[in-house]
Each structure stands twice: as structure tokens, then as C-alpha cells.
Amino acid sequence: MKALEVRSLTKYYGEFQVLKNVSFSVEPGERRAIIGPNGAGKTTLFNIISGTLKPTLGKIFFFHRDVTYMSAYRRSRLGIGRTFQITNLFFNLSLMDNINLALQISNSSLNLEEFLRSWGFWEKRRTRVGNLSYGEQRQVELLLALAQSPKLILLDEPTAGMSPVETEAITRIITELPRDITILIIEHDMEVVFTLADSITVLHYGQILCEGTKEQVKSDPRVKEVYLGTAGEEV
Amino acid sequence: MEVTQIIIQVLNSISYGLLLFLLAAGLSLIFGLMGVINLAYGSFFMLGVYLSLAVIEQTGSFILALLGAATAVSLVSMVMEVCFIRKIYNRELDQVLLTFGFAYIFMDIVRWCWGGTPQSLPKPVMLQGSISILGAIFPVYRLAVIFVGILLALVLWLIVEKTRMGVIIKAGVDDKEMVSGLGINIRLYFTLIFALGAFLAAVGGVLGGPITGAYLGLDSEILVLALAVVVIGGLGTLKGAFLGSVLIGFMETFGNAFFPNYAMMTIYITMVAVLVLKPNGLLGKDERP
């Protein structure tokens, strides 16, 4: 049983090839990091998996179900949740309204109060989300995706723009998520990647450069050359 | 329909289509590069018509009218861009309100200066009369419109394809951030593009004036035509605007000939058909998320 299987995914923007024949699969409960330099096609890959983009070629299977041509919202209802690299919330609505929008459509049995209390946000339920601090907004970004009780969650740079303290906090939150949620995460911060992920896929110029456990990827000479060598700048 | 009649209709279609192209090209460029929706666009055309009327009445010179009207309208548009439009890039609703307001202002100024009675523009003396093409009698003036239209299309094509400004225009249509990242004074270019658009509309007005006449309400009719052209062709592409113009030119002219009562509708039917098949127009790019 695979939670997610991506087969020979290829994507062109006009004549520019962003993804070249990308194939990989993720086991249920696995935590997989996708890393690679900027422009490697990571976010495009996420957009194709979540359904906002259609691939030029290739197929996507979610628990063995072909979802390649399924619209984004249907995939979400099947259990694919996501967060965005650039914070994407209902900024003019209260926190409670934000979470309610996620709860009212999902078939989860989560209760608003319990949910918000468990994340320590109950006191701020009436605050307009645009007025929360950036760090809090990044957490809400994650909460919205969790509120729909996804089977697979795509995290697009959850620590983007955060201070070291905030980064540590959100990393802990993600680490402590229940193991029945499969996680696919794009992350530039190597420390976060090595803390969170079971396995890593390295994307380079739209192709998979290497794939394996943390240790395998760490010791791969090609990765050192193209990515980890420059990781100091990325962090 | 006889062959000669068909030839005349084809020539009519082409001259009308090229007139539309002059108008739509500017609208398309302004939107494509600047992301600005300009509902005062038809007003520039109308101003072109009325200003050329004024100059012709004073001097009798068509060339002076062309230069004077086009220059004046370009200047007005530059002031409009620098003082107002510049403040509201990327604010769609505000652009709509602002340019709609200007359409009102221009309309009322025209009514103020020239009154509400429709007027006709004389054709320049040297372009009066008709010539015979393959046995069909065709007005010289319309041939001149075809000639000037093709000339301007070529010049525009050269500007867009072969000059630095063109490179920036194209880069801007594809990627605004990159252009400003290059440290180019994008504001100056935006003002120039906006003025170029207005210039094209005004030239269209001067050339088209003898065909359309001058009346209140010309502005919105022209705006809607230009919009239809741009929507059919695809936003932000000159080629699309050209294709859309010629297509509408043919549809409208032949529609007029075959279904005189429903001529306006043929354009819209074309538009619906195109949009159902290609939501972004004939040559429009797929929207990127």
C-alpha cells in the first residue's frame, strides 16, 4: 500500500521544462522531505500533487486511486491537505471563522473549541487573523490544513521567514503530529529536515537527483556537490 | 452575391479590421504590460475624432489634424498616467472606477465643446473618390486606411520584436518582477506604454472619423468593440489583437451584408463561440496559478 505514488511526472511551462520524468512513492505514515535548490521544481510538484496544476505527462495515485485529472477540491476531500509557502489565510476573518471554514466542509468530527484549545489558540479565537503575529499566522497555516483531518499533508516551507525560536516551535509541532498522517515537506532548513524526515528526495533542475534515508542522502557525494555544499547560504 | 461585391466586402472587412486593430492593440498592450484596465480607452478614440474635426475646421489640413489630435491625446493620457494611474497599479477595482470616471469626464467635455449633434468628418481631398479594383468600385479612403493600418501594425511589430523597449514590453507581459529586478525605470516605460496606447486610439479616431462620424456614445461603442477584439484574440498579445480585429472586421462587415438587423450580434456570437472553446481567447496564454 502506497499513500502517494507519482509516476513519470513531466511539466512544461511553454517550452520550459520544470519537471522531468519525476517518479517516487511515499508509504502511509512516512515523513518525506523534498529538498533542492531554488527553481528545482518543488512547489510546482506540490501544485501538481494538490491539483492546482495539471501535469503535461505522468500520473498521480493517492492510495492507489488515480487522481491525475481530479480537481484540487476533490483531492482535498479525499484527504490531501496542504499549506502554502506564502501565508495564505482568510486574513480579514477571525481565527474562529478561519478554522470553521475548514471544519464545516471536512467530515472530521473535530470540535472547534477542543481543537483550538489543544493548540493553545482558544483565547485568540476572536482575533482577526491579519492581526496575529507572523509566527502565529504560520501556525494557523498549519492548523487550517490539520482541521480538515487529512491523510496526507503537503507542507510548503512551514518555517519560511520564521525566527530560530519560532522555527523550533513549529518543528516540534510537526514532529508531534500523529503518525497516521503522511507528511510531504518542502524545507530549506537542513536542521528541520533532518529532525523531521524519515526519508529525503533531492530535486535538481526538475529531476530526482537522489532519494533515500537521511543517512544515505547525507553521504551521497552528488548531493554534497549540488546542494549541501550551498546549504549554508540557503539557511 | 457577385464576385465584385464580395471583393468590396472583403476590402471593407480588412479596412475595418485594421481600424479595430489600431484601437485594440493599445488596449491589449496596456493591459498586458501594465495590468491596467482602461475604460477611458474609447474616449481617447472619441477625442481623436473631435480634435481632428476641430483642426480640420481651422486649417483644412488632414495631416495637421492627425498630428495634432494624436499628440494632444497622448499628452492628456500621460498626465492621466502620471497623476492617477500610477497610484493604482495592481488595484483592479480602483482602475475600473478611475478610468470609468475619466470616460464620464471626457464625454462631458466633448459635449460641452461640440454639443450633442452628430457631425461628419470630411475625407481628405486627395483621398476622395474611388478606384476600380478587378471591376469593383472601392473608395480610395478605405484603401488608405488599409495601408496606414498595415504600416502601423508593422511598426508595432518591429518595436515589440526588435527594440529594447519591445524586449521590456514582452518581459513585462511575462514577468513584471523580473523587469523591475533588472533595475529598469519601469515607471517611465509604463507612462510611455500608456501614452502609446492612447496615441494608437487617437490615430484610429482620426482615420476612422470619416467612416464612423463624430457623436456622443462613440466612446463606449468603440471601447466595447476593442474589448471584444482583445477578449477574442487573447489579452496582452499583439498577434491575438490582430487576429481578433481581422476576424471581427469580417464578421461585422459580412454580418451587415447578410443580416442587416442583427449586425452587432455577429460580433458577440463570435465572442461567445471563441470563449466557450478557449476561455483565454484565441492566442491567450493559460493562466498560471
Added chain:
Amino acid sequence: MFLGVTLLIALIILPFGLGSYGLSLMISVLIFGLFAMSLDILIGYTGLVSFNHATFFGVGAYVVAILFYRGWDNFWLALPAAVAASVLLATVLGLVVLRSSGPYFLMITLAFGQMIFALAWKWRTFTGGDDGLPGIPRPDLGFPVSMWNEQNFYYLVLVFICLSFLLLRQLFRLPLGRAIIGVKESESRMQALGYNTWLLKYLAYVIAAGFAGLAGVLYVYYNGFISPQELNWTMSGMAILMVVIGGTGTLVGPVLGAGIILILQNLLSAYTERWPLVIGMLFVICVIHVKDGIAGYVMKLWEKGWKGYESPGSEKPN
């Protein structure tokens, strides 16, 4: 709530303090206010700047007039028929225009609006062409209350606008309405949460058309006349201005906006022929200076003085 009740009471006693000129102006304000309110559903709640809203207003009005000309002058029959026609047209048009978004949507709606305008102009056998359809009498409601009396007609319009307001306010408190607001806030996030955002926009478009049609019905009964001009893009543009001046996303604001514009228009046209120039300048000033509209401004003052910030229409805790 307190503000709303005050406003309502003011509107109820208003006719007693107004002359016949003021009263007829107020009736127009309410009718156009309802029209602007219906557009606010799209601009303020869904995030769709539609430029063919006059289409649905005009179709509602035309259906009443055409039915009257064919001998169907029953108000209780004409009203639902007219609203249904607007809704039906929106269900068809929506399929085409909602395939695109943003500025593209705006331009396409404008083009389609002018298409219907041209159709009203050309289809003489139905619409009377540019002569329009004159001589539509005030409706007979079947009560012993004459609608030829301006005051009675005012209350009829007031009832409709209040009912519409209450219905719409309720809609935006229901999960469906909250979801529509979500689309305005972030369409991509809504999709990621599992919402069919196309369907939500489509529903909003159709609902807005229905209320615009209702405004059109009241308009034609009041005015006694309908012509293609009421479907023209200038009508749609004017409605957008009313919504923005009054305050988007407030429902009441657009009614205020309608009041400001119509009263100004009436005052100005009494003094100068150049009032379109002034209205044009008003658009420009509005863009440069008005940020949240009049209603937004009042609400901010209100909230500052009365209570802490609460997001618009926030629900009470469960």
C-alpha cells in the same frame, strides 16, 4: 443592531417629513440601493468585480413590461417571473463568464453586458427598440391600498429592501455564505480546504442577479418606463461606484452610496448642466481618497467607541 433599528425607524418616519419631490427621490434611492446591495454580493462578498450587473436589473424590468404588454399585469405573477428570468439568464451567462477570473472576468462581463444591451436595442418586437416600453402602470397588489400613492409605494419598496437585506445578512451567516466570503479572501486556500470555489462563485453570481432583477421590477413599476439605457454599461459602472462609495461588504453601505450619488446628481443637475463632469470627478476622488467607503468609516468609528474589534459578521461562540 441599535444602529440598524435607528436607521429603520428613520426610514419609516421619513415620508412624513418629505415633500413629494423628496419622496420620489427617496424611492429611487431605495430602488437603486437594492440594486447596489445586490452588486455588493459580488464585489464585497465574493470578490468578483462584475461589469454587467445592469443586465439583470434591465431584464427584470423588461420582463414585467413585456408581460404587461401581452396582457399579464398581475404583480404576484410578474414579480417572480421577472426574478426568475434574471436568475435564468445568470445561470447561462455565469457558465461562460466564470470560466475566467480577475480583470479578464471584468472585461468579459462588460462585453456580455453590452451584448444584451445591443439585443434590447435590436429586438424591437419584444423590447420596442430605442423607444423602450412606456406606460407601465403601478402594480395592483390585491389589497385595498393604491400604489399610485407615492407614500404607499415607498413603503412597498422599503419592505422589499428590508426583506432582501435580512435574507442576505442571514445568507452570509450560514455556512454557504461564510464559504462565499472565504472565496473572496482566498480562493486557492478554499480549494485546498475542499471547496468547489467555481460553484460558490456561480451561486453568488446567480443570487446577485436575482436581487438585481427584483430591483429592476420595482424600478419599472415606479418609473412606468424601461428603455435599453437601463442595461447600458454606465448603469453597471454607476452601481459599482455606489458600492465603493458606500462601503463594500456591508450590504447597507451600498444603499448609502446610492443615496449620496442620486441626491448629488439631483442637486447638481438643478444647478449645472455639467453634472456628468462632476460625477466623473467624484469617481476619481473616490479612488484616490475613499478607502473603506462611508459605511466602513462609520463602522470603524462605531467600533472604536463601542467595542473592540470583531471581524465582520463574526458568529457568537457555540
